[in-house]
Amino acid sequence: MSNLPMFYKSVVAVSRQDHLNHRIAPSRTPFKFAAGSHLIPCVVDEFAAASGHLPIVFAPTETGFASVFLCGSHSGVNQYVDADGGWTKGYLPAYLRRYPFILGEQADTNALVCVDSAFTGLVEAGEGQRLFGDDGNQTAFTEAAIKLITDYAIAAKRTEAVLKMLADMKLFRSVNIEARDAEGVLSSSLHGLCVIDEKALNELPDEEFLKLRTSGILPLIYAHLMSLANISKIAVPAKAAA
Numbered sequence: 029m030s031n032l033p034m035f036y037k038s039v040v041a042v043s044r045q046d047h048l049n050h051r052i053a054p055s056r057t058p059f060k061f062a063a064g065s066h067l068i069p070c071v072v073d074e075f076a077a078a079s080g081h082l083p084i085v086f087a088p089t090e091t092g093f094a095s096v097f098l099c100g101s102h103s104g105v106n107q108y109v110d111a112d113g114g115w116t117k118g119y120l121p122a123y124l125r126r127y128p129f130i131l132g133e134q135a136d137t138n139a140l141v142c143v144d145s146a147f148t149g150l151v152e153a154g155e156g157q158r159l160f161g162d163d164g165n166q167t168a169f170t171e172a173a174i175k176l177i178t179d180y181a182i183a184a185k186r187t188e189a190v191l192k193m194l195a196d197m198k199l200f201r202s203v204n205i206e207a208r209d210a211e212g213v214l215s216s217s218l219h220g221l222c223v224i225d226e227k228a229l230n231e232l233p234d235e236e237f238l239k240l241r242t243s244g245i246l247p248l249i250y251a252h253l254m255s256l257a258n259i260s261k262i263a264v265p266a267k268a269a270a
Contacts, residue, residue: 035061035065037144038145038146039142039143041140048164050152051155052157052159053149057114058113061127063105063113066102068124069094070095071095073122074183075095075247076248079254080119081118083259083262085222086191092191094191098205098259101216103218125176126173129144129177131181141170141174193239199224199229203222204217205217205221
């Protein structure tokens with residue numbers, strides 16, 4: 029798999045031949061791998077559930093826009109991952125929940141269940157959730173992982189379509205996210221992120237606004253706008269992860 033997604037280093041297909049005895053070992057620092065990422069990808073299916081916990085913003089890409097959770101006011105610092113690698117907020121992003129699994133594609137476009145072989149929790153012995161049973165069949169753990177990554181891939185396609193519509197309607201505007209210390213002195217500023225422009229939304233022609241409503245996108249927009257209240261929770265000085 030070329031152009032590996034964030035956190036993935038060596039993606040391989042899961043197979044009975046190669047992974048019959050492999051398992052995912054329990055970890056005392058389950059999300060330490062995300063401690064250095066202040067932006068975590070998300071999909072529109074998460075907007076409603078996450079809006080009360082995490083700011084949802086948009087990042088420009090080479091092909092359009094991506095929806096992301098803003099997890100820190102300082103670049104390279106995830107303020108929602110504590111010193112022990114635990115997640116400190118109520119909503120855990122699906123992107124983190126699915127790791128180290130991911131869907132890949134073959135030449136015939138059939139989806140492959142893949143895993144990051146560089147993940148230190150992927151082991152051949154000891155405690156953990158096995159990928160296959162002694163009979164060679166997938167375990168309930170693996171089946172649940174497959175459902176998660178499949179649902180995520182479908183939601184990612186849906187997200188791409190939603191963001192394209194919003195971009196075509198020119199509803200994004202750039203913002204700066206600032207963090208200040210106790211004395212009010214600016215300590216960090218993030219540039220290049222975007223939010224929905226409420227003024228542009230309200231000024232849409234009736235036909236385009238109706239299109240947003242009938243396509244079910246309006247609730248997503250409102251969830252995004254509500255989530256921005258969470259920015260105040262992270263706009264404080266942050267310490268880099270050890």
